Amino acid sequence: MNSIVQFENIYNIQSHKIQENEENEIEANSIKLMLLGKETVGKTSFKSCLLEGKIPEDHLQTFIDAYYFDLREYNGKESIEHVRIQDSAGQEEFQSIIEQMIFYNDGFFILYSIDDYDSFQQVQNQIWKKILVSKQDQNFFAVLIGNKKDLEEDRKVSFMEGQNLANKFGIPFHEITLKNDPKSAKVIFNQLVLSIKKQEYQYPKYIQQHITESNTSNISSISQTRSKMNSIHSIDPKFQKQTLQNDNYEKRNQEIKKENNCCCNIF
Ligand SMILES: Nc1nc2c(ncn2[C@@H]2O[C@H](COP(=O)(O)OP(=O)(O)OP(=O)(O)O)[C@@H](O)[C@H]2O)c(=O)[nH]1
Numbered sequence: 001m002n003s004i005v006q007f008e009n010i011y012n013i014q015s016h017k018i019q020e021n022e023e024n025e026i027e028a029n030s031i032k033l034m035l036l037g038k039e040t041v042g043k044t045s046f047k048s049c050l051l052e053g054k055i056p057e058d059h060l061q062t063f064i065d066a067y068y069f070d071l072r073e074y075n076g077k078e079s080i081e082h083v084r085i086q087d088s089a090g091q092e093e094f095q096s097i098i099e100q101m102i103f104y105n106d107g108f109f110i111l112y113s114i115d116d117y118d119s120f121q122q123v124q125n126q127i128w129k130k131i132l133v134s135k136q137d138q139n140f141f142a143v144l145i146g147n148k149k150d151l152e153e154d155r156k157v158s159f160m161e162g163q164n165l166a167n168k169f170g171i172p173f174h175e176i177t178l179k180n181d182p183k184s185a186k187v188i189f190n191q192l193v194l195s196i197k198k199q200e201y202q203y204p205k206y207i208q209q210h211i212t213e214s215n216t217s218n219i220s221s222i223s224q225t226r227s228k229m230n231s232i233h234s235i236d237p238k239f240q241k242q243t244l245q246n247d248n249y250e251k252r253n254q255e256i257k258k259e260n261n262c263c264c265n266i267f
Contacts, residue, residue: 030082037111038119042147045178049185102134107141115154142171150177
């Protein structure tokens with residue numbers, strides 16, 4: 001055991017150097033999370049803030065790294081959860097390997113940097129699609145993170161652009177600065193792990209049914225559904241694909257937007 005970090009009064013994170021004979025068992029029984037994003041958006045920094053409480057001094061390019069640790073929860077009685085965080089390379093040449101690795105993970109921290117518009121576009125045009133294609137009909141959990149908000153003067157991606165994209169995906173959104181507020185990594189991590197433990201992906205299934213029922217009338221109930229959807233912590237890809245394939249859906253979405261003077265899509 002290397003270190004113990006107090007975690008939001010709920011968890012202690014114990015970074016755990018696994019022995020070779022433990023590897024398979026921990027792999028099989030852990031919550032598997034993955035950091036995704038273009039190079040230098042702060043993926044390794046996120047992991048360091050979580051485990052060491054600060055960003056690293058230097059930027060070292062990551063290829064693929066996995067970190068294992070335990071969460072100890074004290075809610076009357078102690079329970080222990082194994083977690084694996086997979087750090088990934090942002091560089092183009094590693095993308096096909098990363099695509100394959102996505103399949104083996106339960107939750108994703110999707111990062112971009114607010115001073116790098118291309119990193120935001122990569123989330124939109126590549127990363128999200130890779131997750132949908134790779135996970136197929138498996139449920140997964142994700143959160144969108146706009147990092148480096150301390151670089152306000154160089155900002156290229158507005159807060160609303162980030163929020164709207166997260167709404168479109170139906171996942172939570174956070175703008176953070178790991179540099180000035182390393183604790184934010186733990187808050188976001190906590191949210192994602194709790195969602196996985198509670199299996200909140202049930203929610204979109206309800207919405208899918210609700211939208212189908214409301215397809216001919218009742219715009220207000222759809223907009224209520226959308227505001228609920230903003231707080232969803234996970235995605236059921238079946239739901240996304242089915243709504244994407246619904247030809248009438250885009251037309252319906254335009255009507256809802258007009259009605260609510262809204263600039264984001266449900267999907
Ligand atoms: N200004 C600022 N710099 C940051 C912040 N977070 C990380 N950085 C810096 O951004 C650089 C890249 O951070 P990394 O965490 O290595 O980025 P990465 O996404 O893991 O990069 P790759 O491994 O190349 O894919 C480092 O120099 C960090 O110190 C932040 O919130 N604000």
